[in-house]
Amino acid sequence: MEGQLAHIGAGxxxxxxxxxxxxxxxxxxxFLSGALRNPSAAASQTATLFIGIAFAEALGIFSFxxxxxxxxxx
Amino acid sequence: xxxxxxxxxxxGLEFHPMDQFIVSPLFGESGSVAWYTITNATFWMALAVLAxxxxxxxxxxxxxxxxxxxxxxxxxxxxFIHKMVEDICGxxxxxxxxxxxxxxxFIVMANFLGLxxxxxxxxxxxxxxxxxxxxxFITVTVVGFVKNGAAFLSLxxxxxxxxxxxPVLAIIELxxxxxxxxxxxxxxxxxxxxxxxxxxxxxxxxxIAVISPVSVLAITAMYGLEVLxxxxxxxxxxxxxxxxxxxxxxxxx
Numbered sequence: 001m002e003g004q005l006a007h008i009g010a011g012x013x014x015x016x017x018x019x020x021x022x023x024x025x026x027x028x029x030x031f032l033s034g035a036l037r038n039p040s041a042a043a044s045q046t047a048t049l050f051i052g053i054a055f056a057e058a059l060g061i062f063s064f065x066x067x068x069x070x071x072x073x074x
Numbered sequence: 075x076x077x078x079x080x081x082x083x084x085x086g087l088e089f090h091p092m093d094q095f096i097v098s099p100l101f102g103e104s105g106s107v108a109w110y111t112i113t114n115a116t117f118w119m120a121l122a123v124l125a126x127x128x129x130x131x132x133x134x135x136x137x138x139x140x141x142x143x144x145x146x147x148x149x150x151x152x153x154f155i156h157k158m159v160e161d162i163c164g165x166x167x168x169x170x171x172x173x174x175x176x177x178x179x180f181i182v183m184a185n186f187l188g189l190x191x192x193x194x195x196x197x198x199x200x201x202x203x204x205x206x207x208x209x210x211f212i213t214v215t216v217v218g219f220v221k222n223g224a225a226f227l228s229l230x231x232x233x234x235x236x237x238x239x240x241p242v243l244a245i246i247e248l249x250x251x252x253x254x255x256x257x258x259x260x261x262x263x264x265x266x267x268x269x270x271x272x273x274x275x276x277x278x279x280x281x282i283a284v285i286s287p288v289s290v291l292a293i294t295a296m297y298g299l300e301v302l303x304x305x306x307x308x309x310x311x312x313x314x315x316x317x318x319x320x321x322x323x324x325x326x327x
Contacts, residue, residue, distance in 0.1 A: 047158070047161070047162070047313055050306070050309065050310055050313060051310075051313060051314065051317065053310075054261060054310040054313075054314060055257075057261065057265075058257040058260065058261045061260055061261055061264035061265065061268070062257075062260065062264075064264055064268055065260060065264060072092070
């Protein structure tokens with residue numbers, strides 16, 4: 001029973017990766033809308049874009065990790 | 075770390091997406107791993123170091139004025155990281171350029187070599203990436219205190235915020251500072267591991283005749299994405315190292 005509950009928990013934790021995808025999409029979309037308004041400034045901000053994506057994505061990876069821990073370690 | 079999902083209606087479809095991450099000795103019986111044992115992890119790490127050497131040392135050894143293919147790639151990588159360090163950390167960050175270049179080349183080579191079918195990816199293991207991230211964390215902390223002394227603590231004291239808010243912000247900043255090595259390492263290992271596991275899951279679906287063309291197409295598409303991810307994650311790891319180093323060199327908010 002407890003093992004099955006862990007699997008359900010892993011599935012719920014997997015939702016977090018999808019929500020993190022929303023965050024990453026939000027970062028990229030806002031970067032694009034800003035870049036299209038001022039294309040000359042866009043190239044200098046790609047590093048900031050990747051840092052923003054990395055921070056948003058890290059939290060999704062955390063929930064993926066929780067799912068993995070529930071699947072294999074609990 | 076192996077799981078078996080028995081699909082009764084599909085005739086015993088088996089998934090082993092995590093089996094590719096098992097560390098085992100290359101020679102001798104499996105199970106006995108000492109610190110000197112040559113495992114697949116150490117073997118592919120050594121290959122990553124050799125590949126870096128081949129690209130950067132042998133590739134640019136001829137020093138031709140008009141660079142060949144190898145030499146242009148080596149020069150491109152060197153210039154790329156040099157510019158990144160200079161842009162983010164400033165001139166005084168260039169002292170750390172060799173370290174950051176080493177990190178980048180090792181991670182990018184380990185990621186790309188891991189994409190070869192049946193290869194092992196060292197960066198998919200937390201034990202590898204945690205060492206890299208902890209090394210960065212300790213370096214940054216030591217450099218911060220050596221360079222600024224106690225003034226390094228002003229990193230946690232946000233002087234642009236209202237006074238009443240600053241103690242709360244100090245706690246948050248302190249926590250976020252100590253979470254850095256965790257997120258830094260998990261981001262790299264998690265991305266690489268997730269990508270490789272997804273490819274293996276699709277490979278498991280290829281056993282069903284009806285959907286195997288879709289599955290092979292999906293593997294191809296995921297592989298293309300993984301080539302991108304292999305580079306982007308090495309880039310992100312390097313750029314975050316630069317950002318942390320900038321905090322140590324100029325702690326004022």
